[in-house]
Amino acid sequence: MDRKPRDKDMNEIVSLCKRRGFIFASSDIYGGLQGVYDYGPLGVELKRNLMASWWRAMVYERDDVEGLDGAILTHRLVLRHSGHEATFADPMVDCRSCKSRWRADHLVKGKCEKCGSSDLTEPRPFNMMFKTTVGPIVDDESYAYLRPETAQAIFTNFKNVIDSTSRRLPFGIAQIGKAFRNEITPRNFIFRVREFEQMELEFFVMPGTDDEWHEKWVAARQNWWMEQGLAKENLKLYRQTKEELSHYSKATVDILYKFPHGFEELEGIANRTDYDLGSHTKEQGQFKLMARVEPNHDSVEKLAVRDAESEQFIVPFVIEPSAGVDRGVLALLTEGYTVEDLENGSQRVVLKLRRHLAPIKVAVMPLARNNEAIVDMAKQIKAKLQSLGIGRILLENTGNIGKGYRRHDEVGTPICVTVDFETIEKTPAKVTIRDRDTMKQERVAVSELPQFVREYFRPSDSQ
Amino acid sequence: MDRKPRDKDMNEIVSLCKRRGFIFASSDIYGGLQGVYDYGPLGVELKRNLMASWWRAMVYERDDVEGLDGAILTHRLVLRHSGHEATFADPMVDCRSCKSRWRADHLVKGKCEKCGSSDLTEPRPFNMMFKTTVGPIVDDESYAYLRPETAQAIFTNFKNVIDSTSRRLPFGIAQIGKAFRNEITPRNFIFRVREFEQMELEFFVMPGTDDEWHEKWVAARQNWWMEQGLAKENLKLYRQTKEELSHYSKATVDILYKFPHGFEELEGIANRTDYDLGSHTKEQGQFKLMARVEPNHDSVEKLAVRDAESEQFIVPFVIEPSAGVDRGVLALLTEGYTVEDLENGSQRVVLKLRRHLAPIKVAVMPLARNNEAIVDMAKQIKAKLQSLGIGRILLENTGNIGKGYRRHDEVGTPICVTVDFETIEKTPAKVTIRDRDTMKQERVAVSELPQFVREYFRPSDSQ
Numbered sequence: 001m002d003r004k005p006r007d008k009d010m011n012e013i014v015s016l017c018k019r020r021g022f023i024f025a026s027s028d029i030y031g032g033l034q035g036v037y038d039y040g041p042l043g044v045e046l047k048r049n050l051m052a053s054w055w056r057a058m059v060y061e062r063d064d065v066e067g068l069d070g071a072i073l074t075h076r077l078v079l080r081h082s083g084h085e086a087t088f089a090d091p092m093v094d095c096r097s098c099k100s101r102w103r104a105d106h107l108v109k110g111k112c113e114k115c116g117s118s119d120l121t122e123p124r125p126f127n128m129m130f131k132t133t134v135g136p137i138v139d140d141e142s143y144a145y146l147r148p149e150t151a152q153a154i155f156t157n158f159k160n161v162i163d164s165t166s167r168r169l170p171f172g173i174a175q176i177g178k179a180f181r182n183e184i185t186p187r188n189f190i191f192r193v194r195e196f197e198q199m200e201l202e203f204f205v206m207p208g209t210d211d212e213w214h215e216k217w218v219a220a221r222q223n224w225w226m227e228q229g230l231a232k233e234n235l236k237l238y239r240q241t242k243e244e245l246s247h248y249s250k251a252t253v254d255i256l257y258k259f260p261h262g263f264e265e266l267e268g269i270a271n272r273t274d275y276d277l278g279s280h281t282k283e284q285g286q287f288k289l290m291a292r293v294e295p296n297h298d299s300v301e302k303l304a305v306r307d308a309e310s311e312q313f314i315v316p317f318v319i320e321p322s323a324g325v326d327r328g329v330l331a332l333l334t335e336g337y338t339v340e341d342l343e344n345g346s347q348r349v350v351l352k353l354r355r356h357l358a359p360i361k362v363a364v365m366p367l368a369r370n371n372e373a374i375v376d377m378a379k380q381i382k383a384k385l386q387s388l389g390i391g392r393i394l395l396e397n398t399g400n401i402g403k404g405y406r407r408h409d410e411v412g413t414p415i416c417v418t419v420d421f422e423t424i425e426k427t428p429a430k431v432t433i434r435d436r437d438t439m440k441q442e443r444v445a446v447s448e449l450p451q452f453v454r455e456y457f458r459p460s461d462s463q
Numbered sequence: 464m465d466r467k468p469r470d471k472d473m474n475e476i477v478s479l480c481k482r483r484g485f486i487f488a489s490s491d492i493y494g495g496l497q498g499v500y501d502y503g504p505l506g507v508e509l510k511r512n513l514m515a516s517w518w519r520a521m522v523y524e525r526d527d528v529e530g531l532d533g534a535i536l537t538h539r540l541v542l543r544h545s546g547h548e549a550t551f552a553d554p555m556v557d558c559r560s561c562k563s564r565w566r567a568d569h570l571v572k573g574k575c576e577k578c579g580s581s582d583l584t585e586p587r588p589f590n591m592m593f594k595t596t597v598g599p600i601v602d603d604e605s606y607a608y609l610r611p612e613t614a615q616a617i618f619t620n621f622k623n624v625i626d627s628t629s630r631r632l633p634f635g636i637a638q639i640g641k642a643f644r645n646e647i648t649p650r651n652f653i654f655r656v657r658e659f660e661q662m663e664l665e666f667f668v669m670p671g672t673d674d675e676w677h678e679k680w681v682a683a684r685q686n687w688w689m690e691q692g693l694a695k696e697n698l699k700l701y702r703q704t705k706e707e708l709s710h711y712s713k714a715t716v717d718i719l720y721k722f723p724h725g726f727e728e729l730e731g732i733a734n735r736t737d738y739d740l741g742s743h744t745k746e747q748g749q750f751k752l753m754a755r756v757e758p759n760h761d762s763v764e765k766l767a768v769r770d771a772e773s774e775q776f777i778v779p780f781v782i783e784p785s786a787g788v789d790r791g792v793l794a795l796l797t798e799g800y801t802v803e804d805l806e807n808g809s810q811r812v813v814l815k816l817r818r819h820l821a822p823i824k825v826a827v828m829p830l831a832r833n834n835e836a837i838v839d840m841a842k843q844i845k846a847k848l849q850s851l852g853i854g855r856i857l858l859e860n861t862g863n864i865g866k867g868y869r870r871h872d873e874v875g876t877p878i879c880v881t882v883d884f885e886t887i888e889k890t891p892a893k894v895t896i897r898d899r900d901t902m903k904q905e906r907v908a909v910s911e912l913p914q915f916v917r918e919y920f921r922p923s924d925s926q
Contacts, residue, residue, distance in 0.1 A: 021627030027538030029619050029764040036536050038616055041529035041628055060849055063858045066504035073499050073658050075490030092599060101599040130595045136555060136564040136647050153501055156492050164484030165504055184599050195536050301492040386523055395526045
């Protein structure tokens with residue numbers, strides 16, 4: 001079989017996503033909402049599988065991480081003391097002529113892209129947080145923000161988690177959830193959007209051990225992405241220069257992936273020092289903070305731990321591996337999308353997702369859609385395989401097996417099971433199993449099918 | 464053993480939730496944000512388990528339902544044509560004297576509850592949707608809403624789902640996700656909140672079959688809640704009277720649960736007729752709609768299906784079982800919270816959650832926290848059990864077994880496994896398994912432990 005590797009095309013991926021139900025433009029019957037997407041029947045499974053894989057690796061398989069699920073609506077004081085109110089902004093210019101507004105760094109010609117005028121204002125910071133009024137009265141204090149990152153709920157709950165779990169350093173708190181940024185120019189499909197999902201870990205360590213933990217997490221996160229199927233040659237580490245670092249960061253390493261539009265950030269692993277807990281703690285003066293923090297007279301909790309040796313209270317350093325779920329999904333789709341030339345001269349599209357990530361694990365297909373005995377047998381097999389708890393099993397009752405195989409290649413279903421006339425007529429009952437990648441078919445006894453499928457999807461054999 | 468059933472107390476549940484890390488008031492180091500909560504390390508697992516159980520029952524185990532995960536930010540036209548802009552409001556009155564604002568039906572004495580004045584305005588509708596500005600410019604059109612329910616994304620994606628899956632009636636689209644309502648008076652812990660999670664199914668049927676499907680879904684959803692462990696006597700069906708029905712509803716049955724503050728709605732199952740698709744479709748005049756809908760000149764899609772018999776395009780009716788995740792969590796906590804009198808005269812608190820819902824499935828406890836061989840063996844056992852994929856296994860290395868049992872009773876961990884000196888010294892190696900409900904202990908060989916645990920958590924044996 002002849003396989004031609006080639007550059008992945010964003011348009012083909014976007015088209016597959018819409019056509020097969022991975023991702024739709026949100027509110028599209030009303031013209032859409034720029035930078036906002038909905039996940040369809042297959043997209044929701046792919047996204048859930050990716051998030052479950054992260055949660056398994058970060059919370060379940062470790063002995064030093066707790067989970068959290070914080071709210072999206074966030075108190076204005078949280079985002080004031082986190083620094084977001086002051087610094088989470090892009091520079092914008094207004095066109096005095098047509099009143100349109102632009103990101104300063106996007107107007108490369110120095111002229112308004114709408115009307116061509118060069119009568120532009122000086123750049124002004126535009127805060128990217130979404131704001132909303134909470135409660136019945138509109139006044140200066142009754143607003144909240146949609147969180148621009150999940151991290152802050154981890155910091156504000158630091159003491160709650162310590163108190164309820166008796167954790168000691170080093171330990172982490174993991175969270176998956178939605179975050180919102182009022183991007184001026186959302187672009188590249190689900191890469192830069194206004195509503196997105198993050199997978200963030202805040203790992204708290206003793207000052208002095210932070211550099212070592214930072215390196216450990218960079219390695220762990222790179223490995224994890226490779227275990228999700230991203231090829232090593234499509235991943236790159238980028239160490240931010242001193243000029244590029246955020247004000248709170250001692251060191252940040254970005255994991256870049258080769259998206260259709262080029263190598264771009266998939267995950268960032270930052271050493272945030274004691275900036276976050278130091279910013280949110282009360283009695284800041286008690287601690288020797290390394291980070292420069294703004295005064296905080298609002299917080300009512302001390303966000304510090306007692307060091308057993310020195311008996312001093314210490315504000316931990318934090319290492320933050322922060323990954324985008326939507327960017328992860330786009331990376332998986334990009335990596336998996338493959339066009340193969342077949343022996344008979346035709347082509348097929350295959351989405352080569354790892355087994356644990358595939359939206360549909362097994363498609364069970366009756367050969368004749370109106371034959372009651374065949375359809376009943378297929379339903380029974382589907383129910384049996386579903387009870388294994390490995391993910392979604394689909395009963396695909398279209399009656400066209402060849403088309404069914406192609407459809408399932410395109411969405412990454414690892415195996416198809418066909419129930420035919422022999423299945424119901426012969427003893428022992430056998431079905432045809434067809435493999436997505438090799439396209440090989442084999443007959444397996446129905447009685448042995450659950451064991452076959454369970455083995456096929458064993459985590460350790462995932463490929 | 465003497466068990467005294469008694470009424471559940473909300474304060475005890477709230478206290479357990481904070482103390483053991485189920486649920487925290489959000490942003491509480493800054494005084495909290497009213498009606499907004501964060502889920503802690505145990506709460507996130509309980510909530511995830513409940514949502515997974517719903518997804519399994521609604522999407523995986525059926526052959527007629529697809530999943531979806533729509534965005535929270537929603538186009539204003541979606542919520543105009545859904546009817547929310549006009550009707551999703553509570554009547555409010557303002558106090559002319561002190562300028563405070565109240566829900567009209569809460570001021571039972573007709574006087575301001577803050578200053579006592581009776582100089583109040585007439586009731587005015589107050590829309591409960593949260594609004595935010597999207598994009599760089601603030602004008603009359605550049606706002607969106609935080610969705611007040613997940614349902615609308617299902618209706619607006621109706622054609623996308625049909626086109627990508629080739630579904631025919633009857634079929635459903637299921638979704639779990641956050642929704643937001645600017646409640647004037649959030650109350651009763653996580654029962655009435657401003658940010659909450661919904662589990663909604665929109666099940667599309669041929670007109671004429673809707674009454675039958677409505678009844679089927681009421682029965683199915685009641686059964687499902689009982690399978691989650693809610694006792695039959697704590698559940699009640701309430702059929703809304705004609706006066707109580709929403710304007711779009713032909714019939715609505717509420718499933719009420721006996722919360723600490725009384726019987727209140729846990730889930731509603733509504734027959735919404737053709738109101739939703741009829742409101743969002745273009746060319747409304749082509750269809751004989753049963754529902755009275757407002758004219759729609761904005762939609763660009765026909766939300767209808769072709770009836771094979773009559774060859775006419777028909778707008779399906781929809782049955783909507785809509786459940787609150789947070790209310791579900793509160794119901795499970797209420798149902799499970801049990802105080803037992805023990806033989807020795809002391810009491811214990813046990814959280815009697817069904818096995819599939821328990822936040823921690825197994826706690827593995829080394830008898831001596833500083834004995835390397837014992838701790839290593841415990842870690843190995845934890846890793847082995849974790850790989851079974853049944854949920855979170857916890858390594859609990861506090862060294863105090865008795866306290867460990869009590870702690871895990873209180874958070875509903877079904878079994879504790881203790882590794883002691885005999886485990887590492889004798890052959891074959893055995894551990895002590897202790898059951899949450901019976902408190903019975905038995906010795907099991909380490910080699911047989913995975914099989915024991917797998918059997919214990921088999922879905923069909925869930926109890």
